[in-house]
Amino acid sequence: MCSAARTFPDGFLWGSATASYQIEGAYDEDGRTFSIWDTYSRTPGRVLNGDTGDVADDHYHRWSEDVGHIKNLGLHAYRFSLAWPRIQPGGSGAFNPRGIVFYSRLVDALLQSGVQPVATLYHWDLPQELEDAGGWANRDTALRFADFAAHVAGQLGDRISVWTTLNEPWCSAFLGYASGVHAPGRTDPAAALAAAHHLNLGHGLAGRAIRSVLGEQAQVSVTLNLHVTRPDDPDSAADRDVIRQLDAVGNRVFLGPMLDGAYPQDLLEDTASVTDWSFVKDGDEATIAVPLSVLGINYYSTSRARRHFGDSPREHADGHKESDVSPWVGADDIDFLTQPGPYTAMGWNIDPSGMTELLTDVGARYPDVPLMVTENGAAFYDRVSADGRVHDADRVSYLHRHIDAVGTAIDSGVDVRGYFLWSLLDNFEWAWGYDRRFGIIRVDFDTLERTWKDSAYWYAELIRANALPPVDRIPTHSAVGSTAG
Numbered sequence: 001m002c003s004a005a006r007t008f009p010d011g012f013l014w015g016s017a018t019a020s021y022q023i024e025g026a027y028d029e030d031g032r033t034f035s036i037w038d039t040y041s042r043t044p045g046r047v048l049n050g051d052t053g054d055v056a057d058d059h060y061h062r063w064s065e066d067v068g069h070i071k072n073l074g075l076h077a078y079r080f081s082l083a084w085p086r087i088q089p090g091g092s093g094a095f096n097p098r099g100i101v102f103y104s105r106l107v108d109a110l111l112q113s114g115v116q117p118v119a120t121l122y123h124w125d126l127p128q129e130l131e132d133a134g135g136w137a138n139r140d141t142a143l144r145f146a147d148f149a150a151h152v153a154g155q156l157g158d159r160i161s162v163w164t165t166l167n168e169p170w171c172s173a174f175l176g177y178a179s180g181v182h183a184p185g186r187t188d189p190a191a192a193l194a195a196a197h198h199l200n201l202g203h204g205l206a207g208r209a210i211r212s213v214l215g216e217q218a219q220v221s222v223t224l225n226l227h228v229t230r231p232d233d234p235d236s237a238a239d240r241d242v243i244r245q246l247d248a249v250g251n252r253v254f255l256g257p258m259l260d261g262a263y264p265q266d267l268l269e270d271t272a273s274v275t276d277w278s279f280v281k282d283g284d285e286a287t288i289a290v291p292l293s294v295l296g297i298n299y300y301s302t303s304r305a306r307r308h309f310g311d312s313p314r315e316h317a318d319g320h321k322e323s324d325v326s327p328w329v330g331a332d333d334i335d336f337l338t339q340p341g342p343y344t345a346m347g348w349n350i351d352p353s354g355m356t357e358l359l360t361d362v363g364a365r366y367p368d369v370p371l372m373v374t375e376n377g378a379a380f381y382d383r384v385s386a387d388g389r390v391h392d393a394d395r396v397s398y399l400h401r402h403i404d405a406v407g408t409a410i411d412s413g414v415d416v417r418g419y420f421l422w423s424l425l426d427n428f429e430w431a432w433g434y435d436r437r438f439g440i441i442r443v444d445f446d447t448l449e450r451t452w453k454d455s456a457y458w459y460a461e462l463i464r465a466n467a468l469p470p471v472d473r474i475p476t477h478s479a480v481g482s483t484a485g
């Protein structure tokens with residue numbers, strides 16, 4: 001029996017995403033200075049195998065070839081990020097024209113290929129000098145970020161379709177400043193909450209700066225990695241309260257000020273022993289609530305939690321890298337439980353229902369805000385087969401099920417405007433270095449050669465048809481064409 005393929009609304013935006021530090025390399029070229037990830041990756045023991053982003057995918061030199069792949073895939077939009085230390089070495093003062101030239105050429109090439117550029121202003125590569133001055137825990141960083149945003153908006157102007165201020169501020173604040181498994185590697189819960197606030201403030205100031213340069217019609221967005229956490233025992237009031245608490249410190253710490261204009265009261269109460277939140281100044285919450293043109297949502301997996309009682313051993317299986325210090329500030333008495341498999345190479349459970357649940361939940365909370373899936377994808381241990389191809393059937397299956405889950409949310413009335421697959425290329429996966437491959441295009445990290453995986457052919461077919469192909473429909477090389485240019 002053959003059922004009709006799931007189709008998507010006309011104009012649905014199919015894209016793919018990358019980030020500057022993960023793909024660019026050229027860490028010391030054309031005036032670029034160190035970011036916190038250059039420092040962190042050079043710190044022994046921080047990144048698997050001592051990998052750094054020094055070369056990464058060498059996209060800085062191979063961007064033209066990569067735009068060719070983007071074009072041949074048929075992507076409608078490409079989401080990339082701008083390296084702040086390339087454009088404004090040191091993070092304050094003079095701007096570096098050679099830094100902006102790189103992005104300007106990239107944007108022009110995308111537009112000439114009929115691809116909409118979606119730019120993220122901050123995907124974790126904070127200039128090291130700003131970290132030395134206190135990083136995101138320091139209010140001034142938010143002001144510096146707004147200056148950077150205004151400059152970039154002036155330079156790239158209306159060639160950018162959507163301006164995303166921040167990527168996953170939860171990771172920047174809580175993995176960077178609480179658990180320390182991301183740069184800058186600090187383990188200070190109070191600093192993590194201050195960082196969350198200053199990231200929020202930076203978002204609001206930057207969004208307003210972009211609109212003051214480009215006009216009110218400029219499309220301003222932010223990308224959040226919202227957490228789908230289920231109670232261990234849905235009938236337990238204690239476990240349901242755990243979910244409320246994690247929703248506050250994982251999701252509403254950003255959604256609250258950005259979309260409701262205020263921090264949630266329960267968050268302030270849950271974290272009162274950590275900070276008095278005196279870093280929130282009069283007017284900050286109103287600034288943060290800059291109207292959003294679209295809200296970006298990243299989704300990968302779910303987690304399950306319960307209240308921890310007594311002295312029984314703690315479990316740490318929350319989908320993030322192991323650390324002695326939890327990123328969940330104010331939630332020391334919460335256990336994250338192992339989720340049933342299957343898992344990706346990250347150890348993250350595969351659960352497409354979480355995608356539908358998240359989109360439906362956010363859509364119900366904020367019915368007037370269009371949503372965009374700005375990241376979704378999976379790392380697997382890919383192999384090059386004897387035929388020279390990468391038959392990544394597990395990735396195709398993951399994508400099929402998650403994109404179908406996006407369709408389910410759309411069917412139920414959620415306003416989802418697009419889907420960006422993470423990631424275009426295998427790249428530097430932060431603390432996991434080059435060991436975890438998310439790309440639909442394989443990168444040989446010795447030769448830097450790019451090879452389309454089966455998932456790339458499959459995704460190209462999906463875009464062409466605007467309909468979900470079966471997992472076993474992998475078009476041939478000649479049917480799609482995988483060479484750049």
Ligand code: IFM
Pocket residue numbers: 019022168298375422429430438
């Ligand atoms: O690689 C990252 C990306 O930089 C941010 N979102 C999650 C991805 C996979 O871990």
